Amino acid sequence: MALSGNVVVAQGGGPTAVINESLVGVVLESRKFAQIKRVYGAVGGVRGIIGEEFLDLTQETTHNLEEVAKTPSSALLSTRDKPDEQYCKHIFEVFRAHDVRYFFYIGGNDSVGTVDIVNNYARLEGYDFRAIHIPKTIDNDIVHNDHTPGYGSAAKFVAQSFIGLNLDNRALPGVHIGVVMGRHSGFLTASSVLAKKYPDDGPHLVYLPERAFELDKFASDVKKVYDKYGRCVVAVSEGIADKDGIPIAQKLGNVERDAYGNVFLSNAELGDLLANHIKRLLKIERVRADTFGYLQRSFGLCISEVDQHEAREAGEKAAQFAIWHDIDGSITLNRIGDYAIDYGIRKLGEVSNRTRTMDEKFINGEGNHVTESFKNYVRPLVGSNLKQGQRLIAPPVKKIIGQNMKALQL
Amino acid sequence: MALSGNVVVAQGGGPTAVINESLVGVVLESRKFAQIKRVYGAVGGVRGIIGEEFLDLTQETTHNLEEVAKTPSSALLSTRDKPDEQYCKHIFEVFRAHDVRYFFYIGGNDSVGTVDIVNNYARLEGYDFRAIHIPKTIDNDIVHNDHTPGYGSAAKFVAQSFIGLNLDNRALPGVHIGVVMGRHSGFLTASSVLAKKYPDDGPHLVYLPERAFELDKFASDVKKVYDKYGRCVVAVSEGIADKDGIPIAQKLGNVERDAYGNVFLSNAELGDLLANHIKRLLKIERVRADTFGYLQRSFGLCISEVDQHEAREAGEKAAQFAIWHDIDGSITLNRIGDYAIDYGIRKLGEVSNRTRTMDEKFINGEGNHVTESFKNYVRPLVGSNLKQGQRLIAPPVKKIIGQNMKALQL
Incomplete structure (x- = not known):
């Protein structure tokens, strides 16, 4: 003293x-x-x-x-x-x-x-x-x-962003891919799960760097969700890599490294690559990608x-x-x-000189989503006022013209 | 009645x-x-x-x-x-x-x-x-x-995002380009100006679809700011076009149109193109781009x-x-x-069938920023609680080792 x-x-x-x-x-x-x-x-x-x-x-x-x-x-x-x-x-x-x-x-x-x-x-x-x-x-x-x-606030931004992307995707359906920061650890991407309120809410799929990423499996996952809901919201970590450990984004070139040898993956190419992949394979017209980038770490209202x-x-x-x-x-x-x-x-x-990744118990068996255990883990960290959306609950009106109109093929 | x-x-x-x-x-x-x-x-x-x-x-x-x-x-x-x-x-x-x-x-x-x-x-x-x-x-x-x-809330999101990007860019200097929605009208991009609190705050440059965009002028603008502040934050509308009206993003291909014939420009290519352009021409190491995308229109906490x-x-x-x-x-x-x-x-x-663009009085003579008149126009629309940053005001400490250290060239 x-x-x-x-x-x-x-x-x-x-x-x-x-x-x-x-x-x-x-x-x-x-x-x-x-x-x-x-x-x-x-x-x-x-x-x-x-x-x-x-x-x-x-x-x-x-x-x-x-x-x-x-x-x-x-x-x-x-x-x-x-x-x-x-x-x-x-x-x-x-x-x-x-x-x-x-x-x-x-x-x-x-x-x-x-x-x-x-x-x-x-x-x-x-x-x-x-x-x-x-x-x-x-x-x-x-x-x-x-x-x-630092994690809780960034997680809140990611969750709030996916709440918005999910509402947007529900209004104008298609496939939407959100690319979240995280080179080796999927914690931030995983926090997108807090956006789920109703059972059919996105993110429907969550891909983390802790699991090998396969483009074919990705497409079949998206197809399954799209066939069920007519839309699909995907959260992807920028650091996703194939089974040989090669980052999907790195395959596109234009990669920089900082003094630590860290690869910069925050360019938007990954999102575009994945979107084009889905468009080509699944023939879905409306496929969009957003890369959250630097907005995630310094947003004063979240x-x-x-x-x-x-x-x-x-x-x-x-x-x-x-x-x-x-x-x-x-x-x-x-x-x-x-x-x-x-x-x-x-x-x-x-x-020092160690990197923590997500616990096994936080990732689902298929490696395309997180578990209830992760939800319990992350929920208190984002604080109290995450803004969830609310849906209309009014009953439908009985059709009068009904089946006749269906033939119009609009 | x-x-x-x-x-x-x-x-x-x-x-x-x-x-x-x-x-x-x-x-x-x-x-x-x-x-x-x-x-x-x-x-x-x-x-x-x-x-x-x-x-x-x-x-x-x-x-x-x-x-x-x-x-x-x-x-x-x-x-x-x-x-x-x-x-x-x-x-x-x-x-x-x-x-x-x-x-x-x-x-x-x-x-x-x-x-x-x-x-x-x-x-x-x-x-x-x-x-x-x-x-x-x-x-x-x-x-x-x-x-x-709808404009005021999106403008608030854009302004809040640029407050963050500016703080981030100040902490780790370089050039940062934020690409904002707006095909023909620059109003949303222009709202980034509300991020400026201190005189050296960004956005230092604002490019709108209302003015022809030249890549050479852009680079010399950035150089001028970078030479002065050692950093530069740029707001760019996705709809910027050259003097022949060809969108800069469209030149890159992969363009889609909706039923109205509207071109989709919300892909992230424009930001990457501009970032690479600056990197190549000005030899600045740290050049980053963010494309705000769909986050702009459905963010519940802004x-x-x-x-x-x-x-x-x-x-x-x-x-x-x-x-x-x-x-x-x-x-x-x-x-x-x-x-x-x-x-x-x-x-x-x-x-119907008309598009409003920004008034002449809202854009500066050089076509690379907005005017005081625009600031007065937009300020009330974003509401009351935009979160501005605050800087430390403590005095510097007198150096002891001083000039000797400068020779170390770190």
């Missing part, structure tokens, strides 16, 4: 709708401790640390912090830099120069590694230092967590209040673990009730 | 987020009149009339109607059928068989024509009949209106309450004009204050 000095907080990787809740949690909680002199925000993730681009968040007004908390996307800006040893040495030199004793990094899987390397460097140099990773990701792919902040509170608390707990309890690690969220969460902390090495 | 009989209400064309407000406005208002025996809803637009697919909305509960009103996308389902003379004759026969004396059709430009043809048929046959078109369109392209129901109220009132006024005042026509919304609306009615022939 005696470790006195400054705090640095930073944000890395792709933004989420609640990433600033965690930031504000760290700032407000850290400012309560007498041994903390200043709370600095590094601008642009680890890159901002190297460049000594710090804002003095000790001087932020509380009101403004609360407004920032409600704003999607990293208020401190972000980076995709993945620090190597040399980079971490520079980070460490800057920390020492600024008497930084606490480092909080809000990020996804890739960011855990960064925190781990920096932390190891400090230990090696005998510099007294606490480093904490605060999870955020819309993909929900961090191990040792029930779920991670934020889960549960996600907000948890992101805030994850930031607060991070400050408490480090400053109060003198512990390093990665913050974890574990479900201890229906619905209740316990915040814990894990060693950085246990979390 | 004495014309006694039944009412038929139907919905045509692409759905909007508030199209059921108009439906419920018609139903609740019609049910107040003693001379109205039944209020029927035709299932699937004019096609449902031909097939005598009516629901007896006189038997809907008021609570359920209010829930349906808040639900996006045509609760009575829709059609893209464009009735010819023969089709209209069938409609008329069904109306006569069911003693239908009032017909309310909620739809876009194409639907006005339908109402007009049916109405002319009734007149020709000496059948006493009132027909009213109630405008709905996210494109805002119906003449003789300040704006039309509805303008102004739009809702107006859609409801348009339906109510339609019933009043027809049943109380014995008038045919198309309902109009005109702005008579800042902000106040007057509901009027126009002859169907004055509204």
